[in-house]
Amino acid sequence: MKEKSNSEIRRLVLAKKLYLHGCSHASNKDKVSRMLAIHHFDNAVEIILKCVATKQGLNPERKYFHFEELLKKIKDLPLKEQIRSLHQIRNIVQHQGDIPPIDTIVKYKGYVEDFFREICSEIFSVPYGELYLSALIENEKLRKQVLEAEMAFEKGKFKQCIKLCGDTLISTTFEESDIFHTAGMLIGLWGASEELKKIISENYLEKYKEKDFYEPVRELSRAILQLGQATSTMQFLGGYKIDFLKYWQIIQNLEDLSKKELKEGAEFSLNFVTDLILKWQEEGILKEEKK
Numbered sequence: 001m002k003e004k005s006n007s008e009i010r011r012l013v014l015a016k017k018l019y020l021h022g023c024s025h026a027s028n029k030d031k032v033s034r035m036l037a038i039h040h041f042d043n044a045v046e047i048i049l050k051c052v053a054t055k056q057g058l059n060p061e062r063k064y065f066h067f068e069e070l071l072k073k074i075k076d077l078p079l080k081e082q083i084r085s086l087h088q089i090r091n092i093v094q095h096q097g098d099i100p101p102i103d104t105i106v107k108y109k110g111y112v113e114d115f116f117r118e119i120c121s122e123i124f125s126v127p128y129g130e131l132y133l134s135a136l137i138e139n140e141k142l143r144k145q146v147l148e149a150e151m152a153f154e155k156g157k158f159k160q161c162i163k164l165c166g167d168t169l170i171s172t173t174f175e176e177s178d179i180f181h182t183a184g185m186l187i188g189l190w191g192a193s194e195e196l197k198k199i200i201s202e203n204y205l206e207k208y209k210e211k212d213f214y215e216p217v218r219e220l221s222r223a224i225l226q227l228g229q230a231t232s233t234m235q236f237l238g239g240y241k242i243d244f245l246k247y248w249q250i251i252q253n254l255e256d257l258s259k260k261e262l263k264e265g266a267e268f269s270l271n272f273v274t275d276l277i278l279k280w281q282e283e284g285i286l287k288e289e290k291k
Contacts, residue, residue: 008054008055010135012131013133013136015048018040019040019041019116022038024271025040026105026109034099034100034102034105035099037105038089038093038105038108041112042086042087045087045116050065052123053073055124056074079118083111083115130154132151133146137274139277139281145164145171146168146270146277149161149168149269153266158266159262161270162269163254165266168277172276176286177286240272246272250269
């Protein structure tokens, strides 16, 4: 990838993230998901258009650019009528509540990707495939790990991509976050009984050190602590609990997946791990890197 300004790349990556989020909604096919997909596609296009306007040094007539003004001022736009039509559909969805059928959603999904790819290539000299979502991750170690998985995906190494996502998930949970410490605090704050606090404390084992049953007591104390941590830690997954289970199923069946299923599994794994990292990043759960 040629050297670009960080802000330029970040805006394009955000647009790609928004577009891919729309693709996820489109795959669900229900009315609400179709509505959200159209909105995400249109919003992604508008971000891209504003990136182009900035690149070309264009200024709005008033304080902000309006969609039609962007279409008029930017010359030689690919798929111009298709993206104008998408914006009109978005307005109908928003103001009239008329939600298009799934075949329309799929059609505009394709138009937006083609538009995005051509803009990246012709105006920004950046391959669409190299707009890596890892650019949004602030933690350097995790950013590099996700980037490695993204590059494996681009090379068609889907099994490797899935495994790298697993490595990143482990690093995120056990090395680069305060999940278990925070979970332990939550156990106490949510009203853990004095009996529970006593059993999981380090001092609890001291009085049994010379007893024959010390090892079983130690194991029981650790198991109770781990159960509490696991229960509390699951809360940090938020809306990604089901995604976590789906990812685990992909890992469990990795050797039995077809090439098509591997590609879909790798794409899902990348989105899940990246989204989870960004969620924890926003919530301040990830550890601050040492300067």
